[in-house]
Amino acid sequence: MVNNIEMDVESNMEQQVSGAAPEPAQQPQEAAVIRARSRGSSGAEGGGDGGVGGNGSGPEQNGQPPTARPPHVVETDEDEDEELTLKYGAKHVIMLFVPVTLCMVVVVATIKSVSFYTQNDGQRLIYTPFPEDTDTVGQRALNSILNATIMITVIIVMTLVLVLLYKYRCYRVIQGWLFLSSLLLLFFFSYIYLKEVFKTYNVAIDYFTLAIMIWNFGVVGMMCIHWKGPLRLQQAYLIMISALMALVFIKYLPEWTAWLILAVISVYDLLAVLCPKGPLRILVETAQERNEPIFPALIYSSTMVWLVNMADTDRPKRNSTEVPQQEPQEAVASPAPSGMLQDDGGFTPSWVNQQEHQLGTLQTTEDTRREIQQLPSDRPPVDDDDDEERGVKLGLGDFIFYSMLVGKASAAASGDWNTTLACFVAILIGLCLTLLLLAIFKKALPALPISIFFGLVFYFATDNLVRPFMDKLALHQFYI
């Protein structure tokens, strides 16, 4: 688990006086258990220290009380972590199901009702220049492969740029970029969305009312996401902007390109997160070294966790008054994850992957696609926050691609609801499995590969096998 790694970092670097405070009561009981246990990488060092501290308790502990204690703390926390992780597992899954489902529902509902998003206007993103309405199948395949390649290259380049910017501490640039992209999403795309919805329902709206609506929606959204706002509202806004982005993708990516991109993105996600040289992994490790939160504005967090900062033992237990003041310093965007991320020696690392599109016929509008790893934010309850719920975080990019898959399935498939539902179930199953792996491996994992793989398999299988079968059955009134 990420926090285990951080615990090691902290116990190496600093002394967790405050962290040790809640543990003393449990230490006597756990001490025997701790000595007997041996755990993985994080446990090895703690186990060694704990073992030595336990057996030769005299010299080791007397000599260096602070350093001997953290391993115990680490181990007890790990104990609690292991148990509590498993205990909270199902709850976390449900906490993520709801927003993912909501996002998909919004996208599918829009696709079904507003025809704008399924019309082929001939517009394309400049990153997918090859048309798909070609004469031969071979040509179409080739074009879609080329499109996907270009797109992936752009994504890789943007990720590398981001990692470089982060490495060289150009935080202002990154924040400005994030700010502009959320501005674009909240104002411009919602304007288009509203326009199309009103057109579909044949409602007359005047400029004044429209202006008021867009202005309110946008400003409150910016405040909730980048500053302080109620958690539920922030979650709702994140869901809405993910849905908007997914709709843009569904509209502007041609068929085969879209499926190919989904597949390739999953593979890339897997590689970028898990390979030692992957850009996202480098990003995380850099952030870990610096003990900083990463781009909290682009993560969906299911609960607000507000823990005490354990990294800095010079000052005493930090109460929550300091957190808001920290925010301007770090220029951290959103409060919910930043409250989380600033604690415990910094952070739960998260990834951001960004991309800019230029919409073909429109001027200088920019999209950003973000992709963040899903990570555990489970932390041992500390100090006076024992009643704090742990939240799980999922990146907005994951929302976007899940919704894009389901939306494309509902838009394109001839089987309509069968296929859509099958893809929906597949993605949720993939999410469950990913969370299960998260509980087992306890480190940040890519959330895309499993779900997208299942989703794609289910889509093509349902569309080509199940649907004709069900149609035949219905035709012959044969019930099974």
Add this chain to the structure above:
Amino acid sequence: MNLERLPNEEKLCLCRKYYLAGFALLPFLWLVNVVWFFREAFVKPAYTEQSQIKTYVKRSGMGLLFWVAVLTTWITIFQHFRAEWGAMGDYLSFTIPLGIP
């Protein structure tokens, strides 16, 4: 953002900022202010800053009601008289419904 964890001065500050920002033609912000701070202002046992938070919530509520009234009136007028206004109506319209005179 969990209000529970904030100290009272911070809550007051936040409420005040939301209230003031709502004057920039943002009734939605006032709505958020009212809903979010309602429990703080009226349900929680009294604390020093609560009376001020109460005033802000009340004023946000009044501002919200004012806006709701204005918008409802305007929208009703517009929807009712749009066809009769002819050219002016079209000029004001963002989307024009099809098939209805």
